[in-house]
Amino acid sequence: QLQLVESGGGLVQPGGSLTLSCAASGFTLDYYTIGWFRQVPGKEREGVSCITDRNGITYYADSVQGRFTISRDNGKNRVYLQMNSLKPEDTAVYYCAAQFYGSTCKVDDYDNWGQGTQVTVSS
Numbered sequence: 001q002l003q004l005v006e007s008g009g010g011l012v013q014p015g016g017s018l019t020l021s022c023a024a025s026g027f028t029l030d031y032y033t034i035g036w037f038r039q040v041p042g043k044e045r046e047g048v049s050c051i052t053d054r055n056g057i058t059y060y061a062d063s064v065q066g067r068f069t070i071s072r073d074n075g076k077n078r079v080y081l082q083m084n085s086l087k088p089e090d091t092a093v094y095y096c097a098a099q100f101y102g103s104t105c106k107v108d109d110y111d112n113w114g115q116g117t118q119v120t121v122s123s
Helices: none
Strands: 003-007 010-012 018-025 032-039 046-051 058-060 068-073 078-083 092-100 117-121
Touching (some): 018 092, 032 078, 046 068
Parallel strands (some): 010 117
Antiparallel strands (some): 032 046, 092 117
């Protein structure tokens, strides 16, 4: 059974850092593009950052470019999102998702989702 589990969320002050982890089980990440998405109540889920399966090409939303870094460790079957210089507007539930042999960072192109982890940036 294919499963994704996010961890690492929490409460952090503005300017602080968090590292999110996405652990996959039931399948190997080698052939999947992995994305991090976020959602706040009343708004659509949006792509934050994605990393492709084959070449490790990365994508970042403009709002997080230069502050967030996505990486993958296929040996550990995990993908990470390092988040620095966090802002209150980064507050959201963060989800990881997998796309088989894909290359996009669009919500509708992802079939497999984790349950999410809450990130709250507040003083």
